[in-house]
Each structure stands twice: as C-alpha cells, then as structure tokens.
Amino acid sequence: MPRSGVYVSVESVSGSGLTDYDEFFTSMRPQLVGLAFALTGNSQVASDLAQEALLRSWVHWEKIRTYDDPNAWARRVLRNLAANHARHLRRAPRPTPTEDVPELDADRVALLQALAHLPRPQREALVLHDGLGLTVAEVAAELSTPEGTVRSWLSRARAVLAPVLSAGNDTTEVIR
Amino acid sequence: MSATEDRVAQAVREIFEFGTAQPAQFSLADIRRRQPRRWTHRAVVVAVAAAILVVFFAPLPHVSLFNRLSQSQNGASPGGSITPTGWVSITLGAGQIAVPSSWKVLYDSPDCPIGKGSEVFVTPTPTACAAPLPGDIPTNAIELYRYVPDKLREYPQVVNGIKVYGTRSGWYDVPSLGIAMAIQGPLGSRVLDTVTRSPQGRSFVVIPLLVSMSEKQARQIVKHVGLYVANVETVASPARRGDVVAQSPVAGLKVARGIGVVLTISSGSRTAAALPPQLPASDGLVNASGLVDVSNGSWPLWQGPGRSPLGNPGTFGLTGGLGQLWLARAAVAHFGSANAVPLPVPLNVAKTISGPVEVTLEILRFSNAASPEWLYYQNESYVRLPQTTVLSIPGVKGGRVIKYDSREVNGGLTEYLFQWADSADWVQVSLLGANMRESQAAAVASDIRA
Numbered sequence A: 001m002p003r004s005g006v007y008v009s010v011e012s013v014s015g016s017g018l019t020d021y022d023e024f025f026t027s028m029r030p031q032l033v034g035l036a037f038a039l040t041g042n043s044q045v046a047s048d049l050a051q052e053a054l055l056r057s058w059v060h061w062e063k064i065r066t067y068d069d070p071n072a073w074a075r076r077v078l079r080n081l082a083a084n085h086a087r088h089l090r091r092a093p094r095p096t097p098t099e100d101v102p103e104l105d106a107d108r109v110a111l112l113q114a115l116a117h118l119p120r121p122q123r124e125a126l127v128l129h130d131g132l133g134l135t136v137a138e139v140a141a142e143l144s145t146p147e148g149t150v151r152s153w154l155s156r157a158r159a160v161l162a163p164v165l166s167a168g169n170d171t172t173e174v175i176r
Numbered sequence B: 001m002s003a004t005e006d007r008v009a010q011a012v013r014e015i016f017e018f019g020t021a022q023p024a025q026f027s028l029a030d031i032r033r034r035q036p037r038r039w040t041h042r043a044v045v046v047a048v049a050a051a052i053l054v055v056f057f058a059p060l061p062h063v064s065l066f067n068r069l070s071q072s073q074n075g076a077s078p079g080g081s082i083t084p085t086g087w088v089s090i091t092l093g094a095g096q097i098a099v100p101s102s103w104k105v106l107y108d109s110p111d112c113p114i115g116k117g118s119e120v121f122v123t124p125t126p127t128a129c130a131a132p133l134p135g136d137i138p139t140n141a142i143e144l145y146r147y148v149p150d151k152l153r154e155y156p157q158v159v160n161g162i163k164v165y166g167t168r169s170g171w172y173d174v175p176s177l178g179i180a181m182a183i184q185g186p187l188g189s190r191v192l193d194t195v196t197r198s199p200q201g202r203s204f205v206v207i208p209l210l211v212s213m214s215e216k217q218a219r220q221i222v223k224h225v226g227l228y229v230a231n232v233e234t235v236a237s238p239a240r241r242g243d244v245v246a247q248s249p250v251a252g253l254k255v256a257r258g259i260g261v262v263l264t265i266s267s268g269s270r271t272a273a274a275l276p277p278q279l280p281a282s283d284g285l286v287n288a289s290g291l292v293d294v295s296n297g298s299w300p301l302w303q304g305p306g307r308s309p310l311g312n313p314g315t316f317g318l319t320g321g322l323g324q325l326w327l328a329r330a331a332v333a334h335f336g337s338a339n340a341v342p343l344p345v346p347l348n349v350a351k352t353i354s355g356p357v358e359v360t361l362e363i364l365r366f367s368n369a370a371s372p373e374w375l376y377y378q379n380e381s382y383v384r385l386p387q388t389t390v391l392s393i394p395g396v397k398g399g400r401v402i403k404y405d406s407r408e409v410n411g412g413l414t415e416y417l418f419q420w421a422d423s424a425d426w427v428q429v430s431l432l433g434a435n436m437r438e439s440q441a442a443a444v445a446s447d448i449r450a
Helices: A020-040 A043-059 A070-091 A106-116 A120-131 A136-143 A147-167 B003-020 B028-032 B039-056 B061-070 B136-140 B215-224 B282-286 B289-294 B329-335 B438-449
Strands: B088-090 B120-122 B203-206 B228-235 B244-248 B254-256 B260-266 B324-327 B355-365 B388-390 B400-405 B414-422 B425-434
Touching: A020 A043, A020 A070, A020 A106, A020 A120, A020 B003, A020 B028, A043 A070, A043 B028, A070 A120, A070 A136, A106 A120, A106 A147, A106 B003, A120 A136, A120 A147, A120 B003, A136 A147, A147 B003, B215 B228, B215 B244, B215 B260, B355 B438, B400 B438, B414 B438, B425 B438
Parallel strands: B228 B260
Antiparallel strands: B203 B254, B244 B260, B324 B355, B355 B425, B388 B400, B400 B414, B414 B425
16 A cells, blocks of 8 residues: 555555455454454444444544554454443443343353453453454453463453353353 | 363354344444544644644743843834844743753852743844844834943843843844843743843833734733733724734833733725835934934944944944944043943943933834834823823924833933934934933933934
C-alpha cells in the first residue's frame, strides 16, 4: 500500500478493489462478534460492542493500519469495552446473559453463565485461546502477560468450568 | 490437557462460533458514516489548542513590543517596529522561566528579590523579531535611538527594577542577544508573574498599540493588560470598517492599571483623505532653533546647530519611531564636558541639578494626517489623567504644553511636554530636569517657536 508522508487516504484501494479497511472489517467483524458474545453472553450486546470496536478502528484507521497487528488492537478495544460493560452491569440490574440465545443447548448456556463469573483475565485468556484459537504465546502477547501465567489462567478457568458441563444447568456451585 | 479440559475448550469454541454465526446487525456502511480522524482534524485540534494557549496564557506580542517601547525615553513612544535593534520584554505569565545564569549581569541588588512582578528583558534574535507592526504608525516614523556609551544607563520607567545593561560599546538601545537588560532579583530565580509594580505596590501597565486592530482584538488586548474600554467613538476613515484608527491614551504610555481606554473606530467611510506615507526630511526634523539652544553643540553626536543627527553615520538608524536626546547646559556643566555625560543622565545626578538636563525630540509621521490629531496631546481623555496638567503657556503651532508628573517614571524629575501636530507629523519635545519652573518651560517653548 503506498504511503506518503504522514497521511494516506483511507480510500486508497487495494488490488482486489476493496480498501484495506474493508478487508479489515470483513475479516474482523465475525471474530469480534464471537469474542464479544463469549465474553458477555449476550448477542445484542456482542453486536454493539463489536460495532463500537470496529467504529473506533475506522476512526483511528490511519494510525491503526500502521500497527504490526491491527487485529490485536481491535480485540483489545473489544475486551476493554466488554469489561466496561461488565462493570456497568454490576451497577445496573443484571439481565440473564443468555436470554436471547435459545439456540444454545443447556450445557452451553450454563457454560456461558459460568464464563461470565470467571475473573476477567481467566475469561479473556480462555476465550482467546479456546474460542479464537490463539496460541498460548499469542494470548500472552495480547494480554501482556507471561506465557506461564496464561497457562495457569487457562488451567484454573477450565477447572472451574468443567463441573458445569457435567452438571448441566445447575451452576449454583460454580457461581458461588 | 485432560478430557474434561478438552470438553471445556470445545464448548468455548462452540460458543465463540455461535457468536460469530449471529446475523450481522451492522454493516460497513454503518461504520463509514462516521468520519475518520485524519491529519486535518488533528491539525484543527492542535490549532485550536494553540490559539487557546496564546489567548489565555502566552504574552500578547503587541504588549511585549510596547513593553519594549515603554522603556524608551519618557515612556510615550508609539510606533516602531521590532527590529534587531529592539528588545522585547519576556512577559512571564505563561509560566515560570528561570533566568539563566549565563546571562551577563553587570549590576544587581539584593534589595529586590525576584518574584511576582519581576520583569526580564533580553534582546531577541533579529530574525525572530523582524516583523513590522500593523498600521500606519510604524512604517513611516523615524526613530533615533539614543547612543549609549560604555556606561550604565538608567531607565526610570522601571521603577522597581534593577537595571542591568551590557557594556559592549556601539550598541544603541540594545545589547547583544542574551544580555539581560533589566532584571529584578538574583539570576537563576524564577519569575512568576509579569506585572510591574512600583515600590509603593501600585500596578502599572503599558498602553499597547491598538491602532489598525479590529475592535474585538483591541478589546481583548485592553482587557489582557489590565485596562478597560471606557468609550468607543466612530469616525469616518479610509481604514477598514470596525478597525481602530486612534486610541487614547497613546500607545507606549505607562499608566496605572485599571484606567479606561478610548477607542476610535473607523466607520468604513472613505470621506477622509489618506495621505501617502512619506518620511520627513531630515533637516526638517532638527532645524528648530530652540532645540539647538538647549543643546550645547559640542556633543559628538550632535553635529552643530542646524545640522541633522540623521546625517551622523553609524550613530543613528531609521528604525522606528522615537526621538533623540540632547543635553542641557546644566548637565554638561555638571559633568564638565558633553563627552562625559552618560545618556540618559542618571537619576541620582539629574536630581542634583536644578533646571533642564535632557531634551528629547520625538517625531512621528503618519500616513493619515488625521492621526496626529488623536494623539494624547489633544485628547481630553489623556489630559484628564492625574499625571498631566495642561499649562497656560503658549505652545508651538497651536499645540499644548503639558506638565507631566513623572514621579513614577522619572524618579521625581519634572517633565514638560511640548506637543503639536504639523500636517501628518506628531511632534513632541520633552524637557526633563529637577526643580524646573514654568518660566523655564516657557522659555524653551519660545525658543522652539523661534
């Protein structure tokens, strides 16, 4: 992509006819929605958060596009947005996380509820690693944490969530 | 990973994929409705921030300039341009500026600790200050900077200051870059504010040049320096509608903080004729016999009766808008010869000499013949100032003779001002000395008329 000085128009078009932001948007939208859904358990909220993350990416695209990994920047924004949303929920009446996802089976709903009660680092590490498929090293880099710590978080998170899958909808013990 | 953990991972994966499979509730078009931040946006933000800083924190350039002009003789010298021979006041309200210890200091006093109210003067780099002033005052005026010998000088306008001057010979009003011209307190101290205060704690400000500014700009500057706009008058003028065409008090005058300023605004009418700018003929500046009479003619810069100081190469420059000092006989008599008299005559010496010590001629030529009419000698707002008294002595060419109470700026010396307008020229002769009588002033006026 040609660059000139400090500014290159975001309308510059790649060989495929799409702008680089278009490509970024196309590839990141489902990823961010999935990530947000796993972190919040609410598809509507997930859509909103993903849209906000992509919007911020667009607003700052001239800067972000120069980063080594713009996707990581967008994911970071999304994780922060999800954390803010969770803080907001703690002050506001808490809706049922999965009330709008009837397609999920009971096990998955229970797991989603349990995920929401994991500590934030563990939840994010688990979703990035097991959900998005990032390696431990990639997760460590994204969370700015040593790999050993990430492994520890993953192990603890799975240990907490494992009984949920066995116990079906009964998440009382997990949430306590 | 155990089978249980594997199941958890699989479940998380399914949840993630479930999320990704949700129908899109927003599109690329939704995103693109927002305007991305481009460099132009950032530039606008930076520009706005800079403007705010300038307006609220940075010293106004006009104010700084006329702080410089206020250091000129008698503190009333409108016009001039920022040239390499000028100096600027670093007004320090924008922050704390440490006076570098590398500055050359020749005179200091432990009695005036630096602090709030301190001012520091340094010479600017020529390239940084080569911008002319707006309006018709500066470009046509002639400034004859005083020659400064290798002696300390005293600028009585800085009533609470410790004057520090360079000793390098050959400079006029200004020493080399980096030499502190006036400083209060020890070097290395921090300066906290810009307000100059008299020993009695009274606050003074220098009237800034407002001519040629818009009324809004002028009001901002007036407010900035601690004055207020007392009245706004409108006159027909070729100047742009809404621009200030005259002001009172005149720029450069050092006045008590809080007094009112009268602005005269152009109505935009072109009924008033604009004269082409012209420099006054050099001979015309100095042929007044009265001035010759009060000089002794032997001062090396003074080339004799009827001869123009403008023709003295290397001594004066056409740089702006001020006048020229002459020595009175009393000062010459005191020092033994004209060559021994430092300029300006130090206050402690001047106070011991009864009668005139210095005479200063100031001539400003305006492009608009109406402009001199608005200088303070005819302006009622000015003559009502508590420092001034209009005398009944016959003036020159219909002008006035004013006794100026210069305790604040001249250390208690008496000052008589002879002011008149001659076509587009504004002329002022000031007579400075201790214990001067009105009869002496009348004699000088008579000489000038002759």
